[in-house]
Amino acid sequence: MNYLNFTPTEWAVLFNAVDSLKIVDIAEKSRLPYNTVQNVIRRLRNKIRIGFVPDYWKMGLVPIAAIFQGKMRIKNVPFYTTTVRKLYGTRTYTLVTGIVPEKYLDEYFSEFPCDPIVEIKALETKYWTPKARLTVFLPKLNIIAPKFWDSEIFKLALEKTRFEKPSRVKLDKIDVIIVVWKIKYAFIKLAEIARKYHDT
Known part of the structure; x- marks a missing residue:
């Protein structure tokens, strides 16, 4: 099994980045100097993506995934598509993901040359975070590992979740x-966004 390797300082920054809007917030929560946090994040960005995850449903958007039979050639990728990937196994498939306005869902799928064999419209999206209940950081080994031994896994399996729009x-x-811009990098400053937008 491959494990992610982080130093205790990197882990402290990651752990506190989950619910922080600014680098200064991470510095306060982790009790690390601002410059240290800034340098750690700069270093981590070469290893992982640190992006803001918005509430798509609140914005009227629906995360979707569709699987098509075989290697599908898409001449004109529909608007709102985020990725097109080939899946290989005993057979070949094409995976398409997107974030589509709810009112355009039917129109979006009609843009493809054939119907998908699997079509998923997500009610909500879940991503791994350093604060996940089944995640533990082992400082002696500098690795993140799953809590296979913890009774929490059985509690999670029995929990019922209810989605409310x-x-x-x-x-x-x-x-x-x-x-x-925040999806690309969570801690980009508004002044930098304004400058980048002005330059494009």
Whole structure:
């Protein structure tokens, strides 16, 4: 099994980055100097993606995934598509993922040359975080490992989750620009976003 290797300082930064909006927040929570946190994040960005995960449903967007039979050639990739990948096993498939406005879902799938064999519309998206209940950092080994031995895994298996659609929010052009840049890098400053947008 391959494990992710991090130093205790890197782990402290990662752990506290989960619910922080600014680098200064991470520094306060981890009790590390601001410059240290900044340098650690710069180093970590070469290993992992540190991005902001918005509430897509709240913005009227639906994360989707579709699997098509064989190697499908898509001449014009539909708007809202995020990835197109080939899957190889006993057979070959094409995986398409996207984040699509709810009102355009039917129109989006009609853009493909054939119907998918599997179509998934996500109610919500879950990503691993350093604060995940089945994750533990082992400082003597500098690795992150799953808690296979913990009774928490059985509690999680028995838990029932209920999804409730959140109330929608209206985004203007500026909101969308900020969200897009924050997805790429969670701690980018608004002044830097403005500068990058002005340069494009």
